[in-house]
Amino acid sequence: MLSAPAAQSDEPDEIRAIWGTTVNLAETMKLFREFLKGFKPKYRAAHDRELGLQTRVFSSPEEGEVALYETYLRRMRQMGDTNLNLDMINLQAYPPSRKLHSQLYKYPQEVIPAMDQVLKDLMLEIADLDQQMGVEGMEGEDGEAEIADILGRVYKVRPFGLTPVNMRELNPTDTDKLVAIKGLVIRATPVIPDMKVAFFRCLTCSHTVQVEIDRGKIEEPARCPRDVCASVGTMSLVHNRCEFADRQVIRLQETPDAVPDGQTPHTVSLSVYDELVDVSKPGDRMIVCGIFRSVPVRVNPRQRTLKSLFKTYLDVVHVKLGGGGTLGFDRTTRPAGGDRLPGVGDGAEEDDESGAEGRMTRKAELEAKLLELSRRPGIYDLLSRSLAPSIWEMEDVKKGILLQLFGGTNKSIARGGGGGGPRYRGDINVLLVGDPGTSKSQILGYVHKIAPRGVYTSGKGSSAVGLTAYVTRDPDSKQLVLESGALVLSDGGVCCIDEFDKMSDATRSVLHEVMEQQTVSIAKAGIITTLNARTSILAAANPVGSKYDVNMPITRNIDLPPTLISRFDLLYLVLDRVEEAHDRKLAQHLVGLYLEDSPVRETEDILPLQELSAYIDFARSKIHPVITEAAGKELVSSYVEMRNMGDDPRASEKRITATTRQLESMIRLSEAHARMRFSEFVGLQDVKEACRLMREAIRTSAMDPRTGKIDMGMLNTGTGQGQRKMRDDMRKEVLGLLEGAGRARGIKWADAIQRLGEQSSVRVDASDFTEVMKSLENEGLVKVVGERDKRTIRRIEG
């Protein structure tokens, strides 16, 4: 390896070993050896502290004094592993080897093999030492066997720890340097045998020679090296004596967050060898460290030697899976027992979220910015304003939806083997009901933009995927219409559903399951399975009539079963009230927005959508608030208060009030609020705000217009307290009617209604009457015969 004589240079004892580099290989090896023997974690902690980075905490001072790499080497011997993962920053942190860091990054082609050699030498030394000391497993013959094994193996150092750059930034001057990039695997070839050492035999004298690969090329000897023979062009390749490595070519594409706006992603080729083959599969995100190579290629097929263009690829030395922004990967999708990432050494204990990411300065910058933002006093208002900036007012709606985007925490009670037991969803579901023309669709549009894993569908629209749909001719209108299939859900996202009331029954039944159990059951082609569907639902519904009738209860106004409505945590009534001062301000706002050439905002203080999105993303992945005792007490007392809401102590009747479902909603909302503040604990203020939002939502939607009082029972069972009383009265009356005249023959339906109406001060509602009859029939007290208009009611013995 050391060939050329010393050339002119500033530093003494520097040998230009290979043209173009200033690497003194002997010195390099000495430095690395010193590093492996002398490095201790305390140096790294000091280095990190100096840079203001998070440092590792030692459980005892001895932990910082361990000769780390000697431990790794011993472990390698015990496990039979030949790869040492080396965090390059440790080289920087250990003062004697600081120079090695830049040499490694600039001349990896020379330095890495030197390091490999040192590694092997040191493995042998330590094995020898252990044998002499009589360490367990190394006595006598066992020791001899171990040492023999080590001698026969090839050892590799796998450096990593460079700050990943965007693959767009790689340019010709990076050639032959060590770089780190991140990306998404889109393709991988099968395993290719790659020649490492070629075996040539002279056809004349049978002299054999081995030629190693150098910079991707194997130099075929032009003449036999044996002086006596020296024949020209007689060296022939003997395939089965050649040495091959496993090689795989992977195409790595830029991740969406790295691509500039309005651009398509670029791709780069990776060459991985031996232990790194098949470690990743298409769809994985990863951070790779490797040597950037440019290889000349022939452009004009007629001119074999003319190579004016270069193909580039990365010769990979280290792979780290995951490593994509705030979205790592779902551990449950990886093979059991962990990924088959080779090697002992640095980086093994870290999870995806710390480690390499902490060192990415750009990431750290963004994190710091978001943290600072979270400490602003008006952050809650700022975020809700920024959610849908063009929409007038509707502050509480925006706040509720904002908390929905943050979500509560998912909890599960593992039993025994883990993973089993009931799961308590953290997703918050919000329903907007109201008059048409009140910008409900616009809000959904904004949320869809902010929540990237979200889906936007319209209840009756052509948005179905996975099932086929049909174009049919409507028999009444004779027009072509598209009948769509089911709903698209996105695991871990927000599903925005417009025109919720127009949804088909089939879809609705799917929603029941999704909203409560967060799963979807599929029975298709002989397979019955359950898929996860952890999604929150934001739905907008129009009333049955053209406008919301404030005199009717909510269950009459929207054509949805109460069981479905009760699964929503927040229900907002968005009414279009005609009121002069309000209308004027609204018009002013809209004219300013849509007709002015550069739309004017009243408050300039609004976060751009991308920042808002990043803020939410970060909070969801990093903050998992826990309820404090004080908050817990407050939750309990608020819940009790809610149950007593509208309670009239003088009334003799028992009212149905809030149920545990509402308590769960409160918990979720409080957690979401805490998450919004980047707080690890749910505090009093979070609970108070959650209650306030719920009260505001309840106040408008569960108020029984007949009594003016809040009535949770109205939502949960579809019948208000007042209504229930009225029905009980009606029941008594009907039974009374039937007792008297007509006991034998029964009473006609229409007659019954009329007679009831005569003796009642309140108008008898036909649907109320139907309900009462149904329940009487179920109880076996009456029998109804006949069809429609000719129905007769008869009293029977129960």
Add this chain to the structure above:
Amino acid sequence: MVSSLLADAVADPTAVLLDLFAANDDIQAFSARVAAHFSAVFSSDAALAEIPALDALDARHDRALVRFRAMVQDTSPSPEIYRARWPGPRCGGWGLADASPHDISYDDLRESTVFWAVSVPAQSPWCADPSSAPHNTPHSHKFPVPHHPHHAVQVKVYHNYPVKPTELHTFVGILTSEPLHADLDLDSPALVPTLHVLFSLPTPTTIVPRVYPDPAFTKNTRDELITWIADASLAGDQDAAEWVLLAAIARVQSRSPPILPLTLTVSCFPSPSPTATSTSTPALSHILTQIFPLVTTLPLSLSTLNTTSFAPESKNEDLHSGWLQLPRGTVCVVTEGGVSEGNVSERGLNNLRATQEMMNAQTLQYVFPYSAFAFDTDVAFVILSEGTKSAFFHASANIPLRPAIPDFDFYKTPEGVAPKAEDALASFRALVGAAKIGSVTVNDQTAQFIQEDFVQERKAAPAQDEVLTQDHLIQRMMIARLLALSMQEPEITVPIWKKAKEMETTRRARILSQ
């Protein structure tokens, strides 16, 4: 002398390159110098016209200077490293190479941007370069309209000129025949026409540059235009014609808050009769093509939906195009006349969803393996549907057609349309072109009027059902703005506002009276 510089450049651009390099071989600055030199030589329109258009040349002219007005279709190839300096020193890049010595200094290497460009889809004949018939290229999957003849080249840009998909540019450079960048390491790669760019110019959205307000505009022009559209393609329905005009000049005003083009459904538009011998392209498309520079027809049918791509998709790292990969400012006429009863497959549903999303949000998702990328679009949609509303889409406004001329042929061919005088056409084109790029504001007085009007109308609503909502107000404002643009007015005035209201009211009345 200018004229000799011009002549030299056209005759032998390679020689000019070599001369420039000989003068100064600093490769860091060279490509910028090249671009500056050539764009100076061809700075006037007349000079530019001297360069033959790509369309008019055939492949025998190796290393000729050509110009190509194109749409950037596929920017996914990675930048290419080329040898910029050879021993001598000799110039590299632009397809030039020399005998290769063994060692290379990495300082001699530079990067160029590589992408795929196609002739502008939807380009109307009156603003296109005169050309020989474009041929069917082997890469027909890279053009939005399937199996449509077009020109396509691999483009290599050496100076700093970033481009994005669907942008329109005029590229001037040296034409050669080379392997595709992605195929370089194959043994015998297929060759594609390759344009080594010397300089480039962005193309305006209106192709022909326009000025707002159009100085030659008269009120008559506008009325004539609407009458012509009505009589030639909409059976004399003036109101529908006016709505079509407004929808076609609509464009994206802003993204935050989103102020997006008004989309229009012309309902009760008859479908072509199944036995018709004429094609199923409505005459409306032909008429619009005569006025607007970029018009495309999207003929919906079960087979189009189920078997073709609407959104671009990357397969094997090659970005296939789709019907919806259109340049900014295109007018897209969607016809439902070809739709019959039957199955819509998953692919069809994806296509429908992509189209609806483009109408709602003016974004289009390009599909990549394991990821999707959303691109901003700016396309005006006019949907023609037989029923009272579209079978598939929800548009901002719906105008039912009321034919005034009986037995009207809605599907006559371009030859069947009575020709209009050239100067009339020119004034129409100037009107709509200016409207596409113009901007209007509102003065305080009108703003006050609009607000007061809104308040009063809401107070006076006779029945609960007919209350004017904020969504209605927003729609009216969009219409008022489009009206003002079509009238080349700088501001929305009270008369314009009243007309907008009137148009909306008439339209709604038409829908109710069906």
